[in-house]
Amino acid sequence: MKEKELRRSLAVLPIGTVMKLTDLTARQIRYYEEQELIMPQRNDGNRRMYSLNDIDKLFEIKDYLDEGVNMVGIKEIYIEKEVRAKRQRELLKKPLSDNDVRRIFQNEFLSVSGLKNPDEPSFNANKPL
Template identity: 65%
Template sequence: MKEKELRRSLAVLPIGTVMKLASLSARQIRYYEEQGLIQPERNAGNRRMFSLNDVDRLLEIKDYLADGINMAGIKEIYAQQQQKAAQQAEALAQPLTDIDVRRILHDEFLNIGGLKTKDGPEYPTH
């Protein structure tokens, strides 16, 4: 459902609303933004505008903090999530060609013998 995701990512909420929805102070919300955990948009007057997804993430952050995880930990969690998502996106965007598959299989066989060099093979692979 693409339209739903679009609606959830629409930046339509001012910080006052988000404070109530997430039960967080403005200071906390701005601090989490400063730490890169959320990226609310800005309107023409420089006011932060949040989406429902932002609210969800803030609630998540709150849970993590309640569980004793600190900013660094939460950052790492989101960094890994993003990395995984990026990999999946890449896989979807550029499915392997036959040539890729053949080269990968070739390299796998080479690696079996523990012969792999740090900079990659010094010989032509095909």
């Protein structure tokens, strides 16, 4: 699946196409970039070029906004996501120790039972960080 990942991350779409696909305005798309939610590449002439992954992310952003999450919240969500992804990558490298397994199991259990996961910082979009 390395091939597919590469394709999805190829920056081949100009902003006009992205507008049509996502039903967002250029202003919105550039604003989300300003907020560092997406980082499109630039071509030789300084035009923004987007990948399919960028498209996916824009749809996600749209959904979050519809749900009432603000920019800061969305940023926070992606930071968390990245932290988790990195942790996951680490796990894939080294096999788990018994201790890791216990810790992971405990976290899972707490999450499922509806208790607060100590790893998941509380977050309120309307209160400043």
